[in-house]
Amino acid sequence: MRVVQVAAVIFVFWLVLAVPLAPVDLVWGALVSILVGFWAAELLWADGAPALSLRRLAGLVIYTLELIRSIVPAALQVARVILQPTMPIDPVVIKHRMRLNHEFTRVALANSITLTPGTHCVDSENGVLTIHCLDEHFANPVRDGRLEDRITRVLQRETMS
Protein backbone atom coordinates (compact mmCIF):
# COMPACT_ATOMS: atom_id res chain seq x y z
CA MET A 1 0.00 0.00 0.00
CA ARG A 2 2.79 2.36 0.96
CA VAL A 3 4.54 1.50 -2.30
CA VAL A 4 1.42 2.51 -4.26
CA GLN A 5 1.22 5.84 -2.43
CA VAL A 6 4.87 6.67 -2.99
CA ALA A 7 4.61 5.56 -6.62
CA ALA A 8 1.55 7.78 -7.10
CA VAL A 9 3.40 10.88 -5.83
CA ILE A 10 6.41 10.13 -8.03
CA PHE A 11 4.16 9.48 -11.03
CA VAL A 12 2.28 12.77 -10.61
CA PHE A 13 5.53 14.74 -10.30
CA TRP A 14 6.87 13.00 -13.40
CA LEU A 15 3.64 13.82 -15.26
CA VAL A 16 4.07 17.52 -14.45
CA LEU A 17 7.52 17.38 -16.00
CA ALA A 18 6.75 15.11 -18.96
CA VAL A 19 3.31 16.14 -20.31
CA PRO A 20 2.48 16.07 -23.26
CA LEU A 21 3.35 12.50 -24.20
CA ALA A 22 2.30 9.37 -26.06
CA PRO A 23 0.35 6.53 -24.36
CA VAL A 24 3.44 4.28 -24.50
CA ASP A 25 5.36 6.80 -22.41
CA LEU A 26 2.60 6.76 -19.81
CA VAL A 27 3.05 3.02 -19.38
CA TRP A 28 6.81 3.37 -19.02
CA GLY A 29 6.39 6.24 -16.58
CA ALA A 30 4.01 4.19 -14.45
CA LEU A 31 6.37 1.20 -14.47
CA VAL A 32 9.38 3.26 -13.43
CA SER A 33 7.32 5.05 -10.75
CA ILE A 34 6.37 1.70 -9.23
CA LEU A 35 9.98 0.49 -9.33
CA VAL A 36 11.27 3.65 -7.67
CA GLY A 37 8.31 3.44 -5.29
CA PHE A 38 9.42 0.00 -4.09
CA TRP A 39 12.85 1.34 -3.28
CA ALA A 40 11.71 4.68 -1.84
CA ALA A 41 8.86 3.40 0.37
CA GLU A 42 11.36 1.95 2.85
CA LEU A 43 13.44 5.11 2.93
CA LEU A 44 10.96 7.94 2.57
CA TRP A 45 7.88 6.90 4.45
CA ALA A 46 9.11 4.28 6.86
CA ASP A 47 6.43 5.30 9.39
CA GLY A 48 3.64 5.40 6.82
CA ALA A 49 2.50 8.16 4.50
CA PRO A 50 2.13 11.63 6.05
CA ALA A 51 -1.46 12.84 6.17
CA LEU A 52 -1.73 15.58 3.59
CA SER A 53 -4.10 18.26 4.79
CA LEU A 54 -4.68 21.51 2.95
CA ARG A 55 -3.14 23.43 5.85
CA ARG A 56 -0.02 21.32 5.82
CA LEU A 57 0.27 21.80 2.06
CA ALA A 58 -0.05 25.57 2.56
CA GLY A 59 2.60 25.39 5.28
CA LEU A 60 4.88 23.53 2.91
CA VAL A 61 4.45 26.20 0.23
CA ILE A 62 5.17 29.01 2.74
CA TYR A 63 8.19 27.08 4.01
CA THR A 64 9.55 26.66 0.47
CA LEU A 65 9.13 30.40 -0.17
CA GLU A 66 10.99 31.21 3.06
CA LEU A 67 13.73 28.81 1.98
CA ILE A 68 14.04 30.63 -1.34
CA ARG A 69 14.21 33.96 0.48
CA SER A 70 16.90 32.75 2.87
CA ILE A 71 19.17 31.33 0.19
CA VAL A 72 19.91 34.68 -1.45
CA PRO A 73 21.70 36.28 1.55
CA ALA A 74 23.36 32.92 2.29
CA ALA A 75 24.89 32.67 -1.18
CA LEU A 76 25.90 36.35 -1.14
CA GLN A 77 27.60 35.93 2.22
CA VAL A 78 29.57 32.85 1.19
CA ALA A 79 30.46 34.57 -2.12
CA ARG A 80 31.81 37.55 -0.17
CA VAL A 81 33.98 35.26 1.95
CA ILE A 82 35.29 33.40 -1.09
CA LEU A 83 36.17 36.54 -3.04
CA GLN A 84 38.09 38.23 -0.23
CA PRO A 85 41.83 37.61 -0.59
CA THR A 86 42.19 37.01 3.16
CA MET A 87 39.21 34.62 3.34
CA PRO A 88 37.97 35.69 6.79
CA ILE A 89 36.75 32.39 8.18
CA ASP A 90 37.24 30.77 11.55
CA PRO A 91 35.17 27.58 11.42
CA VAL A 92 33.59 26.02 14.50
CA VAL A 93 31.48 22.91 14.94
CA ILE A 94 28.57 23.23 17.34
CA LYS A 95 25.94 20.88 18.74
CA HIS A 96 22.33 21.95 18.95
CA ARG A 97 19.59 20.08 20.77
CA MET A 98 16.32 20.43 18.86
CA ARG A 99 13.03 21.24 20.52
CA LEU A 100 11.17 20.01 17.44
CA ASN A 101 10.13 16.42 17.91
CA HIS A 102 8.86 15.27 14.52
CA GLU A 103 11.03 13.84 11.76
CA PHE A 104 9.29 16.09 9.26
CA THR A 105 9.98 19.36 11.07
CA ARG A 106 13.49 18.25 12.00
CA VAL A 107 14.32 17.69 8.34
CA ALA A 108 12.88 21.13 7.58
CA LEU A 109 15.08 22.68 10.29
CA ALA A 110 18.21 20.94 8.99
CA ASN A 111 17.46 22.17 5.48
CA SER A 112 16.88 25.72 6.74
CA ILE A 113 20.14 25.67 8.68
CA THR A 114 22.04 24.58 5.61
CA LEU A 115 20.53 27.38 3.53
CA THR A 116 21.14 30.05 6.19
CA PRO A 117 24.31 32.16 5.95
CA GLY A 118 27.44 30.43 7.22
CA THR A 119 25.89 27.30 8.70
CA HIS A 120 25.79 23.78 7.30
CA CYS A 121 24.17 20.77 8.90
CA VAL A 122 26.57 17.86 9.30
CA ASP A 123 24.83 15.24 11.38
CA SER A 124 21.61 14.52 13.24
CA GLU A 125 21.42 11.99 16.03
CA ASN A 126 18.90 11.55 18.86
CA GLY A 127 17.58 15.06 18.39
CA VAL A 128 21.00 16.69 18.43
CA LEU A 129 22.24 18.44 15.32
CA THR A 130 25.93 18.81 14.53
CA ILE A 131 26.44 22.06 12.65
CA HIS A 132 29.52 23.35 10.88
CA CYS A 133 29.76 27.16 10.97
CA LEU A 134 32.10 29.28 8.87
CA ASP A 135 32.40 31.59 11.85
CA GLU A 136 31.20 31.54 15.45
CA HIS A 137 28.62 34.33 15.06
CA PHE A 138 26.76 32.56 12.23
CA ALA A 139 25.52 30.09 14.83
CA ASN A 140 23.43 32.77 16.57
CA PRO A 141 20.10 32.30 14.71
CA VAL A 142 20.35 28.59 15.54
CA ARG A 143 21.40 29.02 19.17
CA ASP A 144 18.73 31.56 20.10
CA GLY A 145 16.05 29.36 18.54
CA ARG A 146 14.92 31.91 15.95
CA LEU A 147 15.00 29.36 13.14
CA GLU A 148 13.14 26.79 15.17
CA ASP A 149 10.44 29.31 16.10
CA ARG A 150 9.93 30.09 12.44
CA ILE A 151 9.53 26.44 11.51
CA THR A 152 7.21 25.81 14.42
CA ARG A 153 5.07 28.70 13.24
CA VAL A 154 4.86 27.48 9.66
CA LEU A 155 4.86 23.69 9.91
CA GLN A 156 4.42 22.39 13.42
CA ARG A 157 0.88 23.58 14.22
CA GLU A 158 -0.95 20.59 12.88
CA THR A 159 1.87 18.06 13.09
CA MET A 160 1.45 18.43 16.87
CA SER A 161 -2.11 17.11 16.75
Add this chain to the structure above:
Amino acid sequence: MMAAIQATLAGLLIVAGAAFFFIGTIGLLRLPDFYTRVHAVTKCDALGAGLVLLGLAILAGFDGSGIRIIALIALVLLSSPTAGHALARAAWRAGLEPWYRKSGHVGQ
Protein backbone atom coordinates in the same frame (compact mmCIF):
# COMPACT_ATOMS: atom_id res chain seq x y z
CA MET B 1 8.84 45.56 -26.87
CA MET B 2 7.51 42.88 -24.55
CA ALA B 3 9.82 40.30 -26.09
CA ALA B 4 12.81 42.60 -25.61
CA ILE B 5 12.05 43.09 -21.92
CA GLN B 6 11.54 39.36 -21.54
CA ALA B 7 14.85 38.56 -23.21
CA THR B 8 16.77 41.19 -21.23
CA LEU B 9 15.40 40.05 -17.90
CA ALA B 10 16.05 36.40 -18.74
CA GLY B 11 19.57 37.23 -19.91
CA LEU B 12 20.38 39.11 -16.70
CA LEU B 13 19.08 36.27 -14.54
CA ILE B 14 21.04 33.65 -16.47
CA VAL B 15 24.26 35.69 -16.31
CA ALA B 16 23.76 36.24 -12.56
CA GLY B 17 23.19 32.49 -12.13
CA ALA B 18 26.34 31.69 -14.07
CA ALA B 19 28.25 34.17 -11.89
CA PHE B 20 27.17 32.27 -8.77
CA PHE B 21 28.27 28.97 -10.30
CA PHE B 22 31.61 30.62 -11.07
CA ILE B 23 32.03 31.97 -7.52
CA GLY B 24 31.05 28.60 -6.09
CA THR B 25 33.76 26.97 -8.18
CA ILE B 26 36.35 29.51 -7.04
CA GLY B 27 35.29 28.66 -3.50
CA LEU B 28 35.79 24.98 -4.23
CA LEU B 29 39.38 25.76 -5.19
CA ARG B 30 40.19 28.34 -2.51
CA LEU B 31 38.55 27.10 0.68
CA PRO B 32 40.73 25.06 3.01
CA ASP B 33 38.78 21.85 3.68
CA PHE B 34 35.89 19.62 2.71
CA TYR B 35 33.30 21.14 5.06
CA THR B 36 33.91 24.74 4.05
CA ARG B 37 33.77 23.68 0.39
CA VAL B 38 30.39 22.06 0.93
CA HIS B 39 29.19 25.46 2.22
CA ALA B 40 30.26 27.13 -1.00
CA VAL B 41 28.84 24.51 -3.32
CA THR B 42 25.43 24.00 -1.70
CA LYS B 43 24.63 27.70 -1.44
CA CYS B 44 26.16 29.13 -4.60
CA ASP B 45 25.10 26.27 -6.86
CA ALA B 46 21.55 26.15 -5.53
CA LEU B 47 21.10 29.87 -6.10
CA GLY B 48 22.95 29.70 -9.43
CA ALA B 49 20.73 26.89 -10.70
CA GLY B 50 17.64 28.71 -9.39
CA LEU B 51 18.54 31.93 -11.22
CA VAL B 52 19.40 30.18 -14.49
CA LEU B 53 16.16 28.17 -14.37
CA LEU B 54 14.13 31.29 -13.53
CA GLY B 55 15.66 33.01 -16.56
CA LEU B 56 14.74 30.05 -18.73
CA ALA B 57 11.19 30.03 -17.32
CA ILE B 58 10.80 33.68 -18.31
CA LEU B 59 12.09 32.91 -21.80
CA ALA B 60 9.71 29.96 -22.11
CA GLY B 61 6.75 32.04 -20.98
CA PHE B 62 4.52 31.08 -18.09
CA ASP B 63 2.58 28.38 -19.86
CA GLY B 64 3.38 24.65 -19.96
CA SER B 65 7.16 24.54 -19.92
CA GLY B 66 7.49 27.66 -17.73
CA ILE B 67 5.49 25.98 -14.98
CA ARG B 68 7.55 22.82 -15.35
CA ILE B 69 10.73 24.82 -14.89
CA ILE B 70 9.29 26.43 -11.74
CA ALA B 71 8.66 22.91 -10.40
CA LEU B 72 12.30 22.12 -11.13
CA ILE B 73 13.43 25.19 -9.17
CA ALA B 74 11.53 23.95 -6.13
CA LEU B 75 13.09 20.50 -6.57
CA VAL B 76 16.63 21.91 -6.84
CA LEU B 77 16.16 24.11 -3.77
CA LEU B 78 14.86 21.21 -1.69
CA SER B 79 17.39 18.63 -2.90
CA SER B 80 20.55 20.75 -2.87
CA PRO B 81 20.80 21.15 0.92
CA THR B 82 19.85 17.49 1.29
CA ALA B 83 22.68 16.42 -0.99
CA GLY B 84 25.10 18.74 0.83
CA HIS B 85 23.94 17.26 4.12
CA ALA B 86 24.50 13.70 2.87
CA LEU B 87 28.04 14.56 1.77
CA ALA B 88 28.95 16.31 5.02
CA ARG B 89 27.45 13.53 7.13
CA ALA B 90 29.39 10.86 5.25
CA ALA B 91 32.64 12.78 5.80
CA TRP B 92 31.81 13.40 9.48
CA ARG B 93 30.99 9.77 10.18
CA ALA B 94 34.14 8.67 8.39
CA GLY B 95 36.03 10.76 10.96
CA LEU B 96 37.26 13.59 8.75
CA GLU B 97 38.48 16.42 11.00
CA PRO B 98 37.37 19.95 10.06
CA TRP B 99 39.98 22.63 9.45
CA TYR B 100 40.40 25.16 12.26
CA ARG B 101 42.25 28.44 12.02
CA LYS B 102 43.96 27.99 15.38
CA SER B 103 45.39 24.53 14.86
CA GLY B 104 48.12 25.88 12.64
CA HIS B 105 47.85 23.70 9.55
CA VAL B 106 46.57 26.57 7.43
CA GLY B 107 45.34 25.53 3.97
CA GLN B 108 47.87 25.75 1.20
